[in-house]
Amino acid sequence: MPHPATLTPWLAEQLGIEPVGWTAVGGGCIHSAWRLDLSDGSRLFAKTNGASSLPLLETEAEGLQALAAAAGEEGPLVPRPLAWGLAGPSAVLVLSWLDLDGGRSAAHGPQWCCLGAALAGLHRHSLTRLCVAEDRVGTAFGWPRDNVIGAFPQRNGWDGIWGRFFVERRLAPQLEHLARSGTPLRQAETLLERAGQWLHNHHPDPCLVHGDLWSGNAAITAAGQGAIFDPAVYRGDREVDLAMARLFGGFPEAFFAGYEAAWPLPSGHRFRSDLYNLYHLLNHANLFGGSYLGQCQARMDNLLNRRAQEGGGWS
Template sequence: MKQQIKRVLQQINDQSGIQEIKSVSGGDINEAFYVKTEEQTYFMKGNQNVPSHFFKAEASGLEAIRHTQTVSVPEVYYYDEPDENEIGMMALEWIEASSTYDSSEKLGEKLALMHKQTADHYGFGEPTFVGELDQPNEWKDSWVEYYRDNRLHHQYLIGKENGRINGKRQKRMETLLTHLDKFVPAEPSASLLHGDLWGGNYLTSKEGEPFLIDPSIVYGDPQFEIAFTELFGGFAPSFYSSYQQVSPLYSEYKEVKPLYQLFYLLVHLNIFGEMYGSSVDRILKKYIGN
């Protein structure tokens, strides 16, 4: 991988000389590195088993967030669009994370401001990824249509193919998809969403500033984003209180929250397996019954 790092440095015209390269935590999908040159430091990641638009999708998402001038994101210096079996690389600004500061309150406020950036349709106009799974993201006029076809039905098809959605689970999913308009608002705000916002996808800088990383960008119902933040333990109470001071949750949020969490549980079912099956079944029973 060192040769690939050298290649990227050449691409971004940093010929100052490498001082340090070390492996760092970068998720389950990519190899990740801290790279220090005489000129500056970088976060680089690489992968040989991703589609050509994998890093481009991340770069587009980070740029969309940066354009809002709300929540900070690391700068993107370079990304590959690799051919099949070719190693692809991405180079970003290195953010020195701090455990001294709690930026939850600031993140809630800035995320609410980000959610005020809206589009006329739902989607993003280019495909993205959720984890390692592709995420079709074409524009739709209706949120129900987008959430049904691009999110729940897409994961349903993956689950059928890998054998994790069958029997009663399959029948309940099919019934839910048919009647989704009874449970999901048709035309909520088409807000800019990070799309994969859990505790591992934001960090706090040494200056106490929250940074978002690894987006799966979509314009959609902002409550969809908040529902995911509550799925695996939730964020600090100050995050939610500061968010609602800027952008209050609508009154039906508690009713639709499990249905929005269902998408992410289906993703985890399809990636990690049956350990998430009971949670999927519980939500399907809530809305469809036995």
């Protein structure tokens, strides 16, 4: 990967800027992340990778634009995509800079509560706001094109039935990939069949969801505003965002209290949370293997056993 300073001509052409400094910053495990210092004292954020990674950066830019459109003025802060494309051998995405504080102590409780409420507002407002890449706001679940969850393909398209969409476009591709890779999970077909049955009478609104809302993709800025970033957007059950926020921890309870106060979740959401998070565990198993395979099998066994003990219906 060339030093990012070699991207200066591309930045001048795309944005009319010439950074006076590049500083590597912490980020995800896929791309290199940089702080761009400009001559006027302002900053921008950039991600770089090899040219083959351009589709990943393009879908991220599209997702951020969609979230910003749904958030409006009262929703969470979302970084703005400013430019993306190929600069020689490098794929580049330039975003507005977020001065993150990220604190999760009790002192930041009010800010996290506000972020929870703001996410609820984004979900609700997305039902009537047209997002980038969409030609209509309707009743279907999905997204106009496939994107990615981490570095793994995320199958989209449209489906008017949520349970079928979640089984066929989320769980099934992950389980199929594990099987093709030589690590099939027990009772995978049974799980897919039962999951469709469990969701048969659940009819959520097709909200725009972040899609990858773990604690590393949300923070509080130095100014005290809640922000979200690095999405894997689609239209789905809003509960998927709240579910993943609990999967790996890191979100204060104030976040969930703020969401619940703004838009309470319906009954049955605790079991659905475990089902929805199976998707992310399967994704981690496909990406990283290791202990995630055992976690997936344990989660599947638990889901099947719980519903058998409870008669298979929603509580």
